[in-house]
Amino acid sequence: MTTSNEDPAVRSARREAWVVFGIWLAALTYTIGYCSQFGYGRSAEDLKFVLGFPDWVFWGVLTPWVVCSAISLWFGATFMCDEDLGEELPEQEDELGLGG
Amino acid sequence: MKIWAKNCPSRKTNSDWGVDPMNHLISLPLFAVKTTQPSDFGTLAALVVFIVASMWIGWLANKAMQKSSFMKGFFLGNRGLGAWALALTATVQSGGTFMGFPSLVYSHGWVVALWICGYMVVPITGFGILGKRMAHLSRRTGAITVPDLFRSRFDSPMLGLLASLLIMFYMSFMMVAQFKAGAVVMKHSWPGSDSRGLSEDLPAFKLTTNARESLKDRGVPAETVEKLVALDDKGFDSEKDLRAELSKVLSEEGVKQHAVAIVGAAEQLDWHYLIGLGVFTLTVVSYTLLGGFLAAVWTDLFQSVMMLVGVMLLLVLVVSATGGPEAATTAAVAKLGPTYAYGPGYDPTGMGRQFLPVSLAFSFFWVWVYSGVGSPAGMVRIMAGKSTGVIRRSIYLLAGYNLMIYLPLVVICICGRALIDLPAGKTDSIIPELSIFTTKDLPGGSLIAGLILAAPFGAVMATVSSYLVVIASGLVRDVYQRFINPHAPQQTLRRMSYMVMIGVGVIAILANIRPVAYLQVIVVFSGTGAAATFCIPAIMLAFWRRATVAGMIASMLGGAGTMVMLYILGSQGFGEQNIGAASAFRPYFLLGVDPLIWGLAVSLIAGVVISLSTTPPPAETVSRLFDVEPKLTEKPA
Numbered sequence: 001m002t003t004s005n006e007d008p009a010v011r012s013a014r015r016e017a018w019v020v021f022g023i024w025l026a027a028l029t030y031t032i033g034y035c036s037q038f039g040y041g042r043s044a045e046d047l048k049f050v051l052g053f054p055d056w057v058f059w060g061v062l063t064p065w066v067v068c069s070a071i072s073l074w075f076g077a078t079f080m081c082d083e084d085l086g087e088e089l090p091e092q093e094d095e096l097g098l099g100g
Numbered sequence: 101m102k103i104w105a106k107n108c109p110s111r112k113t114n115s116d117w118g119v120d121p122m123n124h125l126i127s128l129p130l131f132a133v134k135t136t137q138p139s140d141f142g143t144l145a146a147l148v149v150f151i152v153a154s155m156w157i158g159w160l161a162n163k164a165m166q167k168s169s170f171m172k173g174f175f176l177g178n179r180g181l182g183a184w185a186l187a188l189t190a191t192v193q194s195g196g197t198f199m200g201f202p203s204l205v206y207s208h209g210w211v212v213a214l215w216i217c218g219y220m221v222v223p224i225t226g227f228g229i230l231g232k233r234m235a236h237l238s239r240r241t242g243a244i245t246v247p248d249l250f251r252s253r254f255d256s257p258m259l260g261l262l263a264s265l266l267i268m269f270y271m272s273f274m275m276v277a278q279f280k281a282g283a284v285v286m287k288h289s290w291p292g293s294d295s296r297g298l299s300e301d302l303p304a305f306k307l308t309t310n311a312r313e314s315l316k317d318r319g320v321p322a323e324t325v326e327k328l329v330a331l332d333d334k335g336f337d338s339e340k341d342l343r344a345e346l347s348k349v350l351s352e353e354g355v356k357q358h359a360v361a362i363v364g365a366a367e368q369l370d371w372h373y374l375i376g377l378g379v380f381t382l383t384v385v386s387y388t389l390l391g392g393f394l395a396a397v398w399t400d401l402f403q404s405v406m407m408l409v410g411v412m413l414l415l416v417l418v419v420s421a422t423g424g425p426e427a428a429t430t431a432a433v434a435k436l437g438p439t440y441a442y443g444p445g446y447d448p449t450g451m452g453r454q455f456l457p458v459s460l461a462f463s464f465f466w467v468w469v470y471s472g473v474g475s476p477a478g479m480v481r482i483m484a485g486k487s488t489g490v491i492r493r494s495i496y497l498l499a500g501y502n503l504m505i506y507l508p509l510v511v512i513c514i515c516g517r518a519l520i521d522l523p524a525g526k527t528d529s530i531i532p533e534l535s536i537f538t539t540k541d542l543p544g545g546s547l548i549a550g551l552i553l554a555a556p557f558g559a560v561m562a563t564v565s566s567y568l569v570v571i572a573s574g575l576v577r578d579v580y581q582r583f584i585n586p587h588a589p590q591q592t593l594r595r596m597s598y599m600v601m602i603g604v605g606v607i608a609i610l611a612n613i614r615p616v617a618y619l620q621v622i623v624v625f626s627g628t629g630a631a632a633t634f635c636i637p638a639i640m641l642a643f644w645r646r647a648t649v650a651g652m653i654a655s656m657l658g659g660a661g662t663m664v665m666l667y668i669l670g671s672q673g674f675g676e677q678n679i680g681a682a683s684a685f686r687p688y689f690l691l692g693v694d695p696l697i698w699g700l701a702v703s704l705i706a707g708v709v710i711s712l713s714t715t716p717p718p719a720e721t722v723s724r725l726f727d728v729e730p731k732l733t734e735k736p737a
Contacts, residue, residue: 005727009488013233014643018270020228024221028465035214036458040443044433047441052425052511054210054441061213070498074223076495083232083489091330097191 009083016080023075027068035060116398127556145285146550150403151560157398161391170590174597175573176244181484183493185401187223187501201506203527205513208445208455209432213510216458218468223498226472231482231637233642238483242727245570246476246579249483253641255581255721256649264578266633266660268477269575271567273626279381279608280566285557286376305336311365316375324350328362332523339363358397377612380561385605387599388565397481408504410552414531415508417517417538425511428518440517447593448527454679459692467696471627474635477566480573531556572600591620619693621685625667632659632699636707644711645722659703666695 039056050058116259165173172179179192205212237243251260307328315325328347337344342363346355370650374674386394422428432440440446445455456464472478516534535552539545576596581588588596637655642646670674679689687695 002558005591006584007728009232009236010643012553014150016232017229017639017643020224024225027221028462031178031214031217031220032458032462032465035443035461039211039214040458042438044438046435049426054429055366056442057210057213063508065217065503068220068224068412069496069503072499073496075224075228075244076492076499076689080232080488080492080495082378082492083236085236085488093376094441 009085012083014079016075019075019079023068023071027064031060031064103363106252116664118466129475135389147242147553147557150554151379153402154383154399154558154561156394157402158387158390159397161394161398165392165394170395171244171577174392174594175569176393176480176484179486180479181238181397181486182269182492183490183497184484185397186227186481186490187494187497194391202513202516202531204455206522206527206530207448209436209442210510210719211430211443211445211456211461212516213507213691215441215464216468216506216510218465219502219506219564222468222472223495223502225469226478226498227491229473229483229497229644230479230638230642231485231494232488232713234479234482234638235485235488235491237642237725242608243483245389245573246638247481247574248480250641250652251578251582252636253725254647254649254652255381255669259616259649260578260582262653263637264574266656267630268571268574270630270633271476271571273622275564275567275571275604275610276608278560278567278613279377279625279628281459281566282380282384282557282560283373283377283612285560286380287372289392304333305342305363306338307331307342307362307366312576313367315358315361320361324354324358329352335546358535370538374613375610381605381609384561385565385568385601388568389601392597393480393484393566393569396569397401397484397487397567398593399558403555403562404501404606406551406558407456408501410535410555411505411508411512413548414512414534414552417491418512418519418534421509421538422518425514428515432514432517457692459681460679460689460694463694463697466700467628467631467694470696471631473536474631474633474638475627476630477570479634479638532716543669567603568604571604572597575600625663625687627684628694628696628699629660629663632663632696632703635659640707640711646711646716647707647709647727648714648717650714651707651709654710655703655707658706659699662699663695666690666698670695 035056039054039060042056048055052060135280143283170539201212201216204215222568233250236711237249237253241249243249243252247262247264250263251257304321309332312325312328312332315328316322316566330349331345336345343355343359346359346362350358387399391398436446443461444457447453447455482491485494512534513530516530520530520533520537521551522530522533532553535549537548542548576593581593585592633656639651640652640655666688667685670686675688677692679692688700689695
């Protein structure tokens with residue numbers, strides 16, 4: 001529920017939270033999906049390596065980890081916008097019951 | 101590549117591990133050193149350096165916080181945290197993560213990479229979901245603590261009090277456990293200690309090799325001592341358990357004659373432990389008294405940087421010593437079987453225990469993420485961030501940090517398996533053992549090893565320090581100032597804060613003279629319990645206008661109640677007992693997943709249903725915190 005008068009900081013924070021939730025869900029789905037498929041119940045003869053990592057760790061953990069780090073860089077450097085956090089409530093007004 | 105060959109006490113040939121000597125692994129020295137060397141003064145010296153550095157940081161923080169009122173300076177660092185301080189201290193786990201985690205990799209193999217990989221999104225979720233809104237709301241309301249936020253967002257002192265009590269409930273568990281961890285690390289660092297493991301846990305009685313040998317000096321015959329080898333490194337929670345085990349390996353007469361000496365030698369909570377407990381408590385309480393919130397954050401930052409340096413250094417040393425993870429893995433698989441390279445992980449007990457079935461791998465992707473989002477200590481640090489720019493930068497700084505810590509630690513410990521052969525009870529000492537082992541031939545090696553060893557100790561101190569601040573702020577700000585003496589002068593609040601911190605230190609010492617068992621599980625319960633209790637309410641507080649006081653209370657109690665109930669059921673023996681941690685205090689993994697997921701689900705349903713069934717909050721209260729900022733000079737009606 002939003003209003004036309006909603007603070008831009010609230011609006012952008014909500015939008016960013018949804019994007020982050022989507023990123024988490026995508027990472028969860030890919031990582032657990034891939035690893036459960038290729039990281040369980042295999043034999044020793046089947047062991048293959050990519051850059052020193054067992055193949056399922058490389059594609060199922062390392063690769064998404066690097067991708068998520070890159071997404072974090074993009075998110076923090078360009079997607080998330082700066083907002084004015086507002087003037088801090090002076091401590092003497094705290095007695096009004098606003099929390100300070 | 102064979103730098104340790106001449107020092108190796110128990111060489112094995114390649115064929116001992118069942119590896120074809122003609123294959124590419126021929127260059128890898130496929131033997132492991134079975135080692136637990138006595139600690140020397142290097143470790144203790146490194147801890148002393150950390151202690152002195154922490155006191156200095158506390159003094160610096162004391163100077164820095166004197167810019168504004170005591171409360172805002174002491175409990176929130178004047179909202180002045182920069183990106184590095186926020187990134188490396190708000191969501192990075194306690195010292196326990198760095199101590200227990202390497203042991204798990206060493207014991208169970210590559211599947212632990214899947215266990216920990218939720219950390220790939222912890223930076224973006226930890227700061228991106230609630231960060232901006234928490235910082236925004238805390239300024240609008242003037243809130244200094246998390247209960248302050250709940251109280252002012254819903255204009256409900258009762259909700260603030262409930263949040264405060266629940267936070268203190270979880271923090272108390274964590275505090276007692278962490279004090280014990282600090283004391284145990286100090287005990288292990290004592291010169292001559294034969295257990296260098298930075299384990300947080302410590303059984304009340306344990307017959308170590310040194311303890312067994314010392315029995316000869318106490319007049320116990322050599323043949324009796326020899327029989328006690330069967331009890332080597334077994335832990336016992338009580339004297340009764342130890343005596344019961346003694347009666348199995350010794351004759352009735354032997355038990356009667358020597359039990360007192362054996363029990364005395366096996367006593368782990370000795371004066372080394374008690375001195376460690378005293379020194380640790382004195383140090384951490386002192387510097388937190390001096391510098392408050394800032395001291396906690398700065399020591400946390402200090403240890404995080406030290407940890408990164410240590411991990412990078414160790415990665416280079418260990419990989420160059422083994423030839424890399426591929427060679428180490430192939431050797432381990434040849435010896436232990438394919439589960440060391442695949443899920444659900446190698447089972448060192450041989451009892452068919454599954455370390456990480458897919459259902460738990462799924463659970464841990466939730467556990468790490470939402471323990472970060474819902475951590476009250478983490479929320480306070482976000483509230484202390486200087487600006488949204490700081491929060492943004494923290495996301496990618498922490499992403500880079502996590503990438504350089506967790507997977508390298510996995511590689512280090514996988515390689516460590518090829519270098520050092522540790523018995524089941526001592527795997528928590530893998531990082532200390534590797535530090536000593538790989539640096540012993542380097543110039544200044546003992547100093548490097550000491551610094552690597554001291555970093556986890558710093559992490560425990562930083563964790564305790566931050567919890568001290570949260571508990572003191574809970575009692576002084578959320579209880580004393582809110583309900584007992586709202587007009588208390590700054591001087592009184594300062595005195596109260598100091599008294600609370602000293603009181604917590606005294607209680608922690610008393611509680612740890614005979615410490616609790618199942619420490620690691622208690623730490624997990626405390627962290628995930630707090631997440632199940634506060635994560636959904638915090639999201640509702642930040643984004644949902646329709647949330648009500650009753651809904652928030654239902655959400656908190658629903659999450660907390662679910663966690664407590666599932667732990668009680670699990671400890672009573674309900675459900676699958678062959679997955680997760682082997683401990684008498686354990687959760688019931690309903691449908692095989694961690695209780696946190698059920699806690700979050702119940703918290704969400706209860707919060708939404710009860711909010712929608714109760715009267716909406718006053719529009720004016722909501723508008724004040726969601727809409728374009730009202731002028732601060734206008735008093736609320």
